[in-house]
Amino acid sequence: MSNASIVDQLDENIEALLAHADSEPPISDPAVCELLAVAAELRTLPDPDFKARLKADLIEQAAPCADPAAHTDSRMITRPFAESAKKMSAPCASAILPTLFGAGYGAYPVHRSSFIASALAHTTALALLVTVGIWAARDAHEVPKVSSVVLTDLSPYVLPPAPDEAGGGGGGGDREKLRASKGNPPRFASEQITPPAIVVRNEHARLTADPTVVGPPSLSFPQTGPMGDPLSGILGPPSNGTGSGSGMGSGSEGGVGTGRGPGVGPGSGGGIGGEIYRVGGGVSAPHAIYDPEPEYSEEARKARYQGVVVLQVVIGADGRPGDVRVARTLGMGLDQKAIDAVRQWRFEPALKDRRPVAVVVNIEVTFRLY
Amino acid sequence: MKVLENGVDEQNLVAAAQQDPSRFADLYESNFDRVYAYVSRRVLHRHDAEDLTAExxxxxLxxxxxxxWRGRPFAAWLMGIAAHLLADGWRHAAKRPEISTSDLERGDVGVDAIDFTIIDPKIEERAMLYQLVGELPLDQRQVILRRFVEQKSVREIALELGRSAGAIKQLQFRALQNLRMRIGSCHVERVHRRSTR
Known part of the structure; x- marks a missing residue:
């Protein structure tokens, strides 16, 4: 086959190849066949202009924060480049928040709405957190905590047995015509050296000792007023009473009151008579069955004042608190709050010989701010 | 294609482009033909291939x-991007009722299953051919570009270049012969270079 015929045949086949990309070219000569294989590959030959345009566009894209107008006005720009230029029309935006503007994820699609929703959710959560924090900080206050406990005073002093009358007690007197005048008994001691006297007969005694009554040494009476019988209704004139055996009152044997012995009150044998016992010596402790806690006074709360109030309370045989006295004061209205609360308390009464009896107990009320 | 054979050079080019994006042009020049060859094998139309290559x-960039840089050819990374874009394009096109099944058959394969660390020899050969066209003598190159890129007839080319149709056919013939000869020698050279490494 001549060269001219090969050239013509090749051109015909190329024409057919270009016209019908998918059809098989009508080749005959093996030499033409080899060249046609090259021609087939050349059908996808890139346009040099396209290559140059793309390069120019990439160079522009590489230039940081280029003038967006330069992109949009470029006549050389191709369709995808127009989209790219549109993306770049937000100056430097992708440099500030690349992910928000779709950059940084390569070929994967990025939805701005997702970022907006995420930002809104985060903002809402943050606002909620701040609001709750402010609200909690504004309304924060210390929780007042009040605790109280019934102190079981187990005195080492054991009262002497009283076979006839329950409880201790004592009495005395100086065989005067007038009943003993009202006052406070002397302090308790486990042993009596000098019986109490309202009217002292021997003012120049050689051996002197403080007057005492026999009873629990831990128990004390107020020593501020004049000495006398606390159960007497007579304020004056001073008298040791109608009893005998020294002491004060109408009883005998150096005590105070109507009883017999060196104690105070009715009964005999020492200690405090009048059916009021202390825990111990066969007397069980009362047990609180209803004990609402005291409230904190507003004054003390504002002053952040805290401490302990000790109340001395007589718990009756019926389980109700009777005489309530402040043994250790705290102030700021907390004493009264403690008294008010303890008055509402109810107890299983103390027992002596299986019989409910009145006892005096100390109740410690602790006011704390947490 | 010389640069692509040398991993150290390519690593340096990538590092330079990361430091200064304007240096991306070197990477572009080195890899354009490969990417275009890869894309053009998977799309029907020239404008699609151009759009995708640009993307x-x-x-x-x-x-x-x-x-x-993990030692993989830079072209492999580019082809990975291309594969994802192709997959996205086909996925999007598959939702349109008028898409032909032949489009899907061309390359709708799982992108993750493709190993881009080994570049297809056919892609290499096609990219080489594109480069060789640029090395043809001017008159042959003009004919090839007008004939295959602009898809003009021999008569149209003859009119443009002021030559006879026969002369254009001769130039076309010689250009193809040239290309066939050079691509053969390049292939042999490349195989020899690989075997001596």
């Missing part, structure tokens, strides 16, 4: 600073 390089 690949834009995405590459955008994400270049995130690229960690």
């Amino acid at each position: 690949v390089f834009h995405a590459a 955008r994400d270049l600073e995130r690229l960690e």
Whole structure:
């Protein structure tokens, strides 16, 4: 086959190849066949202009924060480049928040709405957190905590047995015509050296000792007023009473009151008579069955004042608190709050010989701010 | 293609482009033909191939600073981007009722299953052919570009260049012969270079 015929045949086949990309070219000569294989590959030959345009566009894209107008006005720009230029029309935006503007994820699609929703959710959560924090900080206050406990005073002093009358007690007197005048008994001691006297007969005694009554040494009476019988209704004139055996009152044997012995009150044998016992010596402790806690006074709360109030309370045989006295004061209205609360308390009464009896107990009320 | 044979050079080019994006042009020149060859085998129309190639390089430039060099050819990374874009395009096109099944058959394969560390020899050969066209004598190159890129007839080319139709056919013939000869020698040279490494 001549060269001219090969050239013509090749051109015909190329024409057919270009016209019908998918059809098989009508080749005959093996030499033409080899060249046609090259021609087939050349059908996808890139346009040099396209290559140059793309390069120019990439160079522009590489230039940081280029003038967006330069992109949009470029006549050389191709369709995808127009989209790219549109993306770049937000100056430097992708440099500030690349992910928000779709950059940084390569070929994967990025939805701005997702970022907006995420930002809104985060903002809402943050606002909620701040609001709750402010609200909690504004309304924060210390929780007042009040605790109280019934102190079981187990005195080492054991009262002497009283076979006839329950409880201790004592009495005395100086065989005067007038009943003993009202006052406070002397302090308790486990042993009596000098019986109490309202009217002292021997003012120049050689051996002197403080007057005492026999009873629990831990128990004390107020020593501020004049000495006398606390159960007497007579304020004056001073008298040791109608009893005998020294002491004060109408009883005998150096005590105070109507009883017999060196104690105070009715009964005999020492200690405090009048059916009021202390825990111990066969007397069980009362047990609180209803004990609402005291409230904190507003004054003390504002002053952040805290401490302990000790109340001395007589718990009756019926389980109700009777005489309530402040043994250790705290102030700021907390004493009264403690008294008010303890008055509402109810107890299983103390027992002596299986019989409910009145006892005096100390109740410690602790006011704390947490 | 010389640069692509040398991994150290390519690594340096990538590092330079990461430091200074304007240096991306070197990477572009080195890899354009490969990417275009890869894309053009998978799309029907020239404008689709051009659009996709442009998108690949834009995405590459955008994400270049995130690229960690692990010894893989840079072209492999570009082809990975191209494969994802192709997959996205086909997925999007598959939702349109008028898409032909032949489009899908051309390349709708799982992108993750493709190993881009080994570049297809056919892609290499096609990219080589594109480069060789640029090395043809001017008159032959003009004919080839007008005939295959602009898809003009021999008569039209003859009119443009002021030559006879026969002369254009001769130039076309010689250009193809040239290309066939050179691609053969390049192939042999490349095989020899690989075997001597």
